[in-house]
Amino acid sequence: MQIGSLLKEYRLSQGKRQKEFVGEVVSQSYYSKVEKNANRITAEDLIDLLNYNNIPLWEFFSRLNHGSRLHKQEIDDLDTVMIEAYYAADKEKLANVINLIDESNLSEKDKQQQKLIARGWLESTKKPDEPNDNELRQKLKEQVFSSPNFNKNNMALYCNFMDFYDLKSNIAISKQIIKQYQSDTDIDVQRVLLSIIANMLILTIENKKPDLAKFFAKVASKISTNPAIFFYKCCIYFFENANMYQITRDKKYLIKCDNAVTVFKELGMEAYGNGLNEFIKRQLSNYPSL
Structure with missing residues (x-):
């Protein structure tokens, strides 16, 4: 190099x-x-x-x-930029990532793969009234199932773009992944698994399926909390309590949601915290002012 x-x-x-x-x-x-x-x-x-x-x-x-290690590092770095831009709701930065990929030292094949993922992140930021790019969504789905079994790569890809699938498909796929990886102690695997669970909890709220939430929350509870997965546990805590409020209408669960949002905001993830606030106000009818 x-x-x-x-x-x-x-x-x-x-x-x-x-x-x-x-x-x-x-x-x-x-x-x-x-x-x-x-x-x-x-x-x-x-x-x-x-x-x-x-x-x-x-x-x-x-x-x-260390050429081979650098190749992996370059892909990891691009993924990090995309994820950070997504959670900061920075569409301009996401669009610019495509230019960065073109300038990278990756092979042409890897560039096309990374640009597909970047466009997928942009697609995920669309509002409900914006038209879907169905061709792009189908290409990403094909990438997820490009191999017969789930591995770290296609499991993470699925996690990032779960909103491209219907509820029934997400239940089947996520349960398949949980069955395969719920006992895995690899931190990277645990991160993705908890992210999938958090996404499923979002879907249970959006589709008003509280009974489904119990299964996914139970799986998450069996994964011991440590610093490397604290963010994901905090997300699950928020969505668990939002789900409980949807069931009981007990204000104490909203207070717990607000506590989680405060943690995100005070640790520098203000855009993400605001997004959680908007989610709960949009999804939970008769949302009271705390």
Whole structure:
């Protein structure tokens, strides 16, 4: 892996344009050629550039000769940018990710896959009155079932785009995944599993199916809470209590929902917290003012 290619990978992972990335360290025109490995960069400028973008020197140099690991890291970084943009309700940033993918060092096949996912995230942000891109949704469904069994990749893809399926299909698919992975102790698997459960709890509220919620909440309760999955547990806590309010109309459950929203907002996820507030007001009739 050459220096220019690695710098480009870091820039894309931060979601930055070249001008943002270089600041006043070097000129954008010079840096553009560095990324293309057409210009050499001095050690002093390289160190200044890494420091300017808060990139640890030891990490950068240790990764120079690890091509396969960098390939995975580049995909992971793009996924992180997409997820962060989605939860921040930043459609502009999601649209820009497609440009970042085009600029990446990925193979053409991987670029097409990542752009499909980015367009899927944009499709997920559509309002109910906006027309669906059914062709795009079908392509994503085909990706989910591209292999006979669920693995980390297609399980995560399904989780991200569950709203493209009807309720009956989601119940069948999610129960199949739970059966396969409910005892798995891998943190990445637990994250996706809890995300699927949170999405199913949303669907039980939207479709007024409280009995379904009990099964999914019980599965989530058997996964021990730890720092790596705290966010997902907090989401499930919110949707469990929203479901309980839908059943009982007991105001104490709304107070618990508000407590969860406060945690999200105070920890920097204000847009997501506001989205939860809007969800509960939209889905729960006769919503009282707390």
